[in-house]
Amino acid sequence: MESSFAIIAEPNRRAILSLLAVSEQSVGEIERRLRMPQTSVSKHLRVLRNAGFVESRVDAQRRLYRLRPEPLQEVDAWLAQFRRFWSTHVDALERHLDRIAEREPKKGKVR
Amino acid sequence: MESSFAIIAEPNRRAILSLLAVSEQSVGEIERRLRMPQTSVSKHLRVLRNAGFVESRVDAQRRLYRLRPEPLQEVDAWLAQFRRFWSTHVDALERHLDRIAEREPKKGKVR
DNA sequence: AGCGTATATGCTCATCAGGTCATATGAACG
DNA sequence: CGTTCATATGACCTGATGAGCATATACGCT
Structure with a gap:
């Protein structure tokens, strides 16, 4: 999964990025807004983080993700x-x- | 292969598009410039045409492809x-x- | 008609990515 | 400290896709 182009080829990831374009979000918020299983959200976020599209910040048990x-x-x-x-x-x-x-x-x- | 994003996720297709951004090209020209097997070029061009990225024009035995x-x-x-x-x-x-x-x-x- | 050139298509194979389920980690809080 | 909430990870399955090879189509030229 090298190129940035491959990353945004995935519709769910584009949806996540669009969400984060508005504001920082926790995994749970993304899960609810996109009606997508938590495990799937986490995996996509991992891909996005590895590719440098997002970064995460810790807030107690939550991880808040923001765009890069x-x-x-x-x-x-x-x-x-x-x-x-x-x-x-x-x-x-x-x-x-x-x-x-x-x-x-x-x-x-x-x- | 729905979305435009999936189409440009493929590196060879991006290379073809970049070539065509300069000028109209025949399949053979693309083949030579990108050092890519003809059959592969043709297949990628098909995908690109179906997705509306390119259109083709007939010139004798050649097909000249241009961007859309x-x-x-x-x-x-x-x-x-x-x-x-x-x-x-x-x-x-x-x-x-x-x-x-x-x-x-x-x-x-x-x- | 027959041959060479230019391009397209069909088939098979291997790879990879995403979904799902089960489970692990880790923090908060009674 | 055990439970609950929030998130991450691992295993398995399945579908899609690109590469490669063989072959088909189609045009031009002699």
């Missing part, structure tokens, strides 16, 4: 190479639509 | 919920360091 930003930033960095492509793609689409609009001004459907 | 933006944008949208957290986290860290610096000016270790 680095791995998600890594994913974000990988996505960056495609952002350039998105805009040019959108531009191309717009130009395409413009061409159609110029060539076929028959239908007056344009508001 | 939507699924990656979906991933980007999911990441958005954490961006807020990144900045506040950096701020918190800075405030924390500031507090330490003010409270413990004993050790002259600070440059």
Whole structure:
């Protein structure tokens, strides 16, 4: 389970991360909110901790988990190479639509 | 193989996507550039096409593959919920360091 | 038609990850 | 100190998936 991408491939882990994005949570809280067996929550948290996505803090018998930003930033960095492509793609689409609009001004459907 | 996240969990598929981010490529070109067996490239491309990451165009015996933006944008949208957290986290860290610096000016270790 | 090139598909195998159940650890509190 | 609450860990099973190999399809050229 090396890459950060593999970690967030799992839907339950994404749900946990989304929860933690709001605020620090205990295992029990996650368990209740996601209606997921405690043992499963603990295992996913372990994976997330090993991969650096979360860190835990002890509060009596509870462990409070909070997010750590680095791995998600890594994913974000990988996505960056495609952002350039998105805009040019959108531009191309717009130009395409413009061409159609110029060539076929028959239908007056344009508001 | 539902989610876009599962698709990009595979390293070879990420490599293919990165290649296509530069420009349209044929299967053979991908095969050579990534030094990956053709049959494997074709299979990954199939997965990518089914998930909407790429589309193909026919050029004689070749198939030219190009990127499609939507699924990656979906991933980007999911990441958005954490961006807020990144900045506040950096701020918190800075405030924390500031507090330490003010409270413990004993050790002259600070440059 | 026949051959070479380019790509796709089907099959088998091995691996791995997640769910579940049982159980262990560990702290709080009477 | 024994019980209860909160969390972690280990074992087993099962399903999914990627690699590799063989083969199929399809186009172009002579």
